[in-house]
Amino acid sequence: MTKAAALEPAxxxxxxxxxxxxxxxxxxxxxxxxxxxxxQAIPRFGEPEEVARMVLFIVTDANLLDGL
Numbered sequence: 001m002t003k004a005a006a007l008e009p010a011x012x013x014x015x016x017x018x019x020x021x022x023x024x025x026x027x028x029x030x031x032x033x034x035x036x037x038x039x040q041a042i043p044r045f046g047e048p049e050e051v052a053r054m055v056l057f058i059v060t061d062a063n064l065l066d067g068l
Contacts (some may be wrong), residue, residue, distance in 0.1 A: 017058050021051045 006016035023029060023037050025045040037043050 019055055021046055024048055
């Protein structure tokens with residue numbers, strides 16, 4: 001779906017990205033134990049800050065991340 005969405009604006013240099021982070025530690029997942037993530041590629045809950053930094057990296061120039 002992301003690739004299809006990216007095709008139309010590509011000629012005018014517009015990028016389309018998609019983020020699918022998996023299990024993230026939030027108040028909504030507070031009751032889930034470690035067994036919930038045991039079968040995942042990275043067997044732990046991610047932190048919201050990790051997702052935020054990844055999205056920031058995707059949408060900005062690399063030099064803007066210096067010092068973060």
